[in-house]
Amino acid sequence: MRVEVPLSPDPPHLCISCDPTCVSTPRDQSEGDRVRQQPHAARTSGTPRKTAVRAAALVGSAAMVVLALQNGPANAAPASHPSGAAAVALNAPARAAAIKSAQQHADGAARTLGLGAKEKLVVQDVVEDADGTVHTRYERTYAGLPVLGGDLVTHVAKNGALKGVSKATKARISVPTTAAAVSPASARKAAVKAAGTAEASASTARKVVWAAGAKPVLAYESVVKGVQHDGTPSERHVITDATDGKELYSYEAIDTGTGTSQYSGKVTIGTTASASGGYDLIDSGRGGHTTYDLNGGTSGTGTLFHDADDIWGDGTVNNRQTAAVDAAYGAAVTWDFYKSAFNRNGIAGDGRAAYSRVHYGNAYVNAFWDDSCFCMTYGDGTNNTDPLTSLDVAGHEMSHGLTAATAGLKYSRESGGLNEATSDIFGTSVEFFANNPADPGDYLIGEKIDINGDGTPLRYMDKPSKDGNSADYWSRRVGHLNVHYSSGVANHFFYLLSEGSGAKTINGVSYNSPTYDGSTVTGIGRDKADQIWYKALTTYFTSSTDYAGARSGTLQAAADLYGSGSAEYKAVAAAWTAVNVN
Incomplete structure (x- = not known):
């Protein structure tokens, strides 16, 4: 059953987790080294x-x-x-x-x-x-x-x-031996030390071949679980050399993000009649998306939300259902966006829904996606007064699930920036798709939360550097930024591809997007930009795609969709050049 639910229009406070440990430099790559992709240059060798x-x-x-x-x-x-x-x-x-x-x-x-x-x-x-x-x-x-x-x-x-x-790599896959000189126990110990998170432990270390560096090597992958500095769970994957135990690479598998966290007025949500009477917050029309109450806990699924009369929440934080309504609404709109825009049947393309957990921890000021549970988790914000359950958050977090199910972009260096940008791009598009008058679509991230205390947004897609941290253009240092800031290059590209450069006003918001070379870029519209990014992500990007690979992949996607001589193809090339990706 679908019901009309009143929500508060007041925007709560939100902050982002920008953990510097999310950025790790592989031992066998120097600054500026970039793993190049070949999205459309396949050849077989021989006669x-x-x-x-x-x-x-x-x-x-x-x-x-x-x-x-x-x-x-x-x-x-x-x-x-x-x-x-x-x-x-x-x-x-x-x-x-x-x-x-x-x-x-x-x-x-x-x-x-x-x-x-x-x-x-x-x-x-x-x-x-x-x-x-x-x-x-x-x-x-x-x-x-x-x-x-x-x-x-x-x-x-x-x-x-x-x-x-x-x-993902052009290297020939081969190692001299698959016998490790380092024991699994030693590898786990080294991984825990390298992770540097609180309450850390690694239960296993699996032997792998690490092929993302310059030369494939025998290695161990250990998954270290613990707690990040802001209370976010940590699931850090640490790759150590099986010959000498030294760290080769590491990345954080818990993807965090932000949104506007503004309540969306009266909304329709999917619920299911319970056999014992009343209703459960299960959206059977969208893969069975389920919303749970963690009630301050930090593990497990919590308690399924249940209501006697199918009228949920009252728009205030005093009613625990209000946060659940926002989470369920955000998940529903995001599901509908992917279905409408890309004919995609669920985040993983298999008709299976993710699930949501609200009221995580105590005064936890963040939200995160965890692919191991295929779920989204939301904190209640500062003083437990501003749950981070909003449309933008849901769109951003669920899009991390899309990336995990397709390209699997590793959450560090340039691939990590592209991972975060993908969530910002589609989270923004979800907001436009919803067409909710309480939160009109825009290219500002976190514009309702006043996190800086002066009314400015958290991030800007038209000129990312306005936040004081994000990169407008590609440079050799981009891969060493926190992934939430290296994402600026792709966010800027997407804005330019959608709307073009220069000054303009969209839905009452003024933008003025510059270009690296002073060129003028003409946009092709957000819908076409979405199609190109989605096709590149799902068919041409790989786990180690960098910005050069993203340019190649999106150009191939544009050629597939619109033709290699089309205005759309030329616009993709121009937008990448405008952010210094050539």
Whole structure:
């Protein structure tokens, strides 16, 4: 049942977690080194005959996947696309069948791509475009060990022709031995020390091949759980060399973010009648999204929200349901945005909903996404008076789940900035999509919260440096900024691509976006910019995509959707040049 719920219009206070430990420099990369992507430059090596044989093998593999996709129910691509490059939606059984079919032919695909005898491909996702192109996302193993930073995506036309391969690394995957000199216990101990978080512990250390550096090495991946300085849970992945125990890389898997945290007036939410009477806060129309009350706790799911008369909250913090209503509303609008804009069936594309937890901790001033539980968690803000349960927060946090389910952008260096920017981009687009008069769409992040005490926003997409920390343009130091600040480059790109440069007023807000080279950029509209970013994220970005790779991926996406000679393609190139990504 859907009900009208009154909410308070007052904007609460919110602050962002900018933990400097989220940024880590790999030991084998110097400042300015950038892992380059090849989103549309795939070639197979060898003689023309060998190349033809490999291509023929991939034809057979892709044909089976295409058949599985065509046999499964799928909706047509949105009519707004001038080409057949938009992804079609698959229900859960059809998607599972496509993945199973691709996995059955993964060995043939590995041979076609010229991978080594010890390498295997593990299918993570399959996306079909309306024109029949199939994008298959793989993880790799080497001698049975997971290869971190070895992910790749193949792009195969309907007739089986290999159109390209997007790779996280160009390096040949090989290590001298898979016997580690360092014990798992020693690796765990080193990882806990390196994580530097309170109450830290690492229960396991799995042996892996680390391929995101200059040269693949045998390593351990330890997951260290603890507490960050502001009370946010920590799930830090630490990669240590299996030869000498030294840290190679680390990143934080708990993605934090911010939003406007403004209540949205009377809203419609999805609830479900309980067998025992009354109603539960379960949105059966959107994958069964469920909202729980942690009641000050910091673990578990808490208690499912239940109400006798299906009239939820009263718009004040004194009613515990109010925060739950905001969280449920934000999740519903975000689900609807992805369905409407991209024909995507849920955050992971499998029809499964995330869940939300509210009233986390005591006076916790943040919100975060945790992929391990596939859930969003919201604190109650300063003095427990301003729950961080808003539309922007939900859009931002759920988009971290989208990134995790697709490109898997690592949460540090430039890939981390792109991860955060993706959440800002789609969180902003969710706000525009909602068309809620209580919070009109804008390109200001946190504009309602007055976190600076002077009425200024937390972040600006038209000129990110106005917040005093974020980067307007790419430089060699961008990858060493906190990911919430290195995201400024992509946020600026998205604004320029959507709206263009110079002074203008949108929904009553004035903007004046500059460019690195003094050029004039003409925008193509936010809807087209969304389509290009989404397609690049889901089919061309990989775990280690940097800003150079993002430029290549979005250009390929624009070419797929609108043509390589289109105004949209040229606008993407111009917008990246305008933020110094060439």
